[in-house]
Amino acid sequence: MTLQIGPHSVQPPVVLAPMAGITNAPFRTLCREFSGGKGLFVSEMITTRALVERDAKTMRLIHFDGTEKPRSIQLYGVDPVTVGKAVRMIVDEDLADHIDLNFGCPVPKVTRKGGGSALPYKRNLLRSILREAVGNAGALPVTMKMRKGIDDDHITYLDAGRIAVEEGVTAIALHGRTAAQHYGGTADWEAIARLKETVPEIPVLGNGDIWSAEDAVRMMRETGCDGVVVGRGCLGRPWLFGDLVAAFEEGGEGTYAQPTLREVARVMVRHAELLGQWLENEERGVIDFRKHVAWYTKGFSIGSELRKKLAITSSLDELDALLSELDLDQPWPIGADGPRGRTSGRNRVVLPDGWLDDPYDCAAVSADAELDTSGG
Numbered sequence: 001m002t003l004q005i006g007p008h009s010v011q012p013p014v015v016l017a018p019m020a021g022i023t024n025a026p027f028r029t030l031c032r033e034f035s036g037g038k039g040l041f042v043s044e045m046i047t048t049r050a051l052v053e054r055d056a057k058t059m060r061l062i063h064f065d066g067t068e069k070p071r072s073i074q075l076y077g078v079d080p081v082t083v084g085k086a087v088r089m090i091v092d093e094d095l096a097d098h099i100d101l102n103f104g105c106p107v108p109k110v111t112r113k114g115g116g117s118a119l120p121y122k123r124n125l126l127r128s129i130l131r132e133a134v135g136n137a138g139a140l141p142v143t144m145k146m147r148k149g150i151d152d153d154h155i156t157y158l159d160a161g162r163i164a165v166e167e168g169v170t171a172i173a174l175h176g177r178t179a180a181q182h183y184g185g186t187a188d189w190e191a192i193a194r195l196k197e198t199v200p201e202i203p204v205l206g207n208g209d210i211w212s213a214e215d216a217v218r219m220m221r222e223t224g225c226d227g228v229v230v231g232r233g234c235l236g237r238p239w240l241f242g243d244l245v246a247a248f249e250e251g252g253e254g255t256y257a258q259p260t261l262r263e264v265a266r267v268m269v270r271h272a273e274l275l276g277q278w279l280e281n282e283e284r285g286v287i288d289f290r291k292h293v294a295w296y297t298k299g300f301s302i303g304s305e306l307r308k309k310l311a312i313t314s315s316l317d318e319l320d321a322l323l324s325e326l327d328l329d330q331p332w333p334i335g336a337d338g339p340r341g342r343t344s345g346r347n348r349v350v351l352p353d354g355w356l357d358d359p360y361d362c363a364a365v366s367a368d369a370e371l372d373t374s375g376g
Contacts, residue, residue: 001248003203003227005040005098006141006170008070012248013227014039014216014241015173015205016234017145018074018102021291025063026274030267031234032067034257035241040072045102048077048086062095070097074145076105077129078115084132091138101133103146103160106179112350117147117179120160124360130167141170145207145229148191150349151180154356157191161199173205173229179349183232183342193223205229212337213240213247213256232341236295238267258332261300265323268296272319283314295340299333302326 003013016023016031016039028041043062050058064071073096077083083101090096103126105116120126134142144164149155157174164172174195176187187208196204203226206219216228234240239257246255259267271292276285293310302310306325313319 003040003171003205005070005143005203007139008040008098008141010040010227011038012245013205013220014244014248015227015229016041016241017207017229017231018042018045018100019231019235020044021288022235024061024275024278025065025068026271026278027238028068029065029274030238030271031241034239035245037067038245039241040070040098041068042072042074042100043096045074045076045105046086048075048079048082051075051086052082052089064096072096072098072100074100074102075133076102076115078113078119080125080128080132083129084136087133087136087140087142091136091140097140099133099137099140099142100173101129101142101144103144104175106147106182106349108350111150111179112352114352114355118150118349118351118355120146120156121150121154121355121359122361123156123159123163126160127163127167130164130169134168142168143171143173144169145173145175147175148178148188150351150356151178157195158198161195161204165199165201169202171203171205171226172199173207175229176206176208189219189223192219192225196224196226203227207231209339211339213243216244217247232339235341236292236298237337237340238271260328260332261297261326261330262328264296264300265326265328268292268323269316269320272316276316282316286313286315286319289313289319298340299336300326300330 001013003010016028023042023044031041046058046062062073073090075086077086087099090099103117103120107116110116111118146157146160148157161172174192176189176191189206192204192206205227206223206225207229210216210219210228210230211233219225219228230240239259243256272286272289275288276282279285279288290311306322310322313322
C-alpha cells in the first residue's frame with residue numbers, strides 16, 4: 001500500500017505529525033530506525049517569518065541528515081506574501097523535498113490572532129496563502145493539514161478541501177476534531193471519510209486517536225483515507241513506526257513491539273545521546289530529553305522518588321545510573337498502548353473581534369499570530 005505525495009512514494013502510507021519540541025532531527029532518526037526508513041517524517045512546524053528572517057533556532061530546526069529522504073518541512077504562515085517568500089527560499093536553496101502547510105493549530109494565542117485552525121474560516125485568505133505556496137513551490141509538492149473547523153457551528157474542512165484542490169495542493173491531512181475540542185473528546189473519523197468523498201482527486205490522510213497499529217489499519221478501512229498521520233501516539237514509543245510497517249505489510253496481522261523496561265531504557269539513553277549530539281552539548285541534550293521521561297515510563301512500576309530524579313537528570317551517566325536502579329525485567333505494561341500526551345478540551349475558541357462576521361472577507365492577520373507553537 002503506497003501513498004503518493006507528488007513524486008514521492010510513501011510506503012507504508014504513514015506520516016509522523018509535526019510536534020513542537022518533539023519531532024526534531026533526533027526523534028525523527030529514532031522513528032526512522034524503528035521503521036527501517038519507511039514512512040514520511042515531517043519536521044517541527046517552522047514559522048515562515050522566522051525562516052525568511054533566517055532566525056538561528058529556525059535554521060537549526062530545518063537541518064536534515066543525509067538519511068532523511070524525502071526531506072519534509074511543515075510551514076506555518078498567515079501572510080500570503082511571506083509564505084510565498086519562505087517557499088521560494090526552500091526551493092532556491094534546496095532545503096527540502098516536500099512542503100506541508102499547517103492550518104490546524106488550536107492554541108489560543110494563535111487563534112486569537114486569526115492564525116492556525118481559525119484561518120480556514122476566511123476562505124479567500126486561505127486561497128491566497130495556498131496560491132502563493134503552490135505558485136512558488138516549483139516541482140515541490142505542497143500539502144496541508146487542518147482541523148474540521150472552529151467549532152461545531154463553524155465547520156470549514158469541506159470548503160477548505162475544495163479550495164486546496166483548486167489551488168493545486170497535492171494532499172490533505174484532516175485531524176478529526178474542531179479547534180474547540182483541542183485534544184479532548186473523540187476524533188471524528190466520519191469527517192475524514194466525508195472529506196475523501198469530497199476531494200477524490202487527491203490523497204486524504206486521517207489524523208486523530210491513532211494509538212496503535214491496529215487503529216491505523218482500522219481508520220483506513222473505515223474511512224477510505226489514503227494514509228494516516230500519527231502524533232501523540234508515538235510519544236515515548238518511537239517503535240510504533242515499526243508496528244505500523246508490520247501492520248501494513250502483513251495485512252494487519254503483524255507482530256507488535258512490547259518492549260521490557262530494559263529495552264525501553266536502552267531507547268531512552270539513545271534518544272538522549274542523539275539530542276546531545278544534535279545540540280552539540282550533552283547537558284542540554286539530557287535536559288531536553290526530560291520531557292520524554294514520563295511518556296517512556298508510562299505504566300511501569302518505578303516509584304515516585306526515582307521518577308522525580310529521572311525528570312531532573314543533566315548527564316548521560318546520571319541518566320544511565322538511575323535507569324540501572326529500576327527493575328529492568330518488567331514487561332510492557334497492560335494499557336500502556338493507550339492515549340498519551342495532551343487530552344484537554346476547550347469550550348470556546350478565542351478569535352479576533354468580528355472574525356466570524358464574514359467567511360469570505362480576506363482579512364489581514366497580524367504578524368504576531370506567527371508564534372513558535374505547533375499542534376493540530
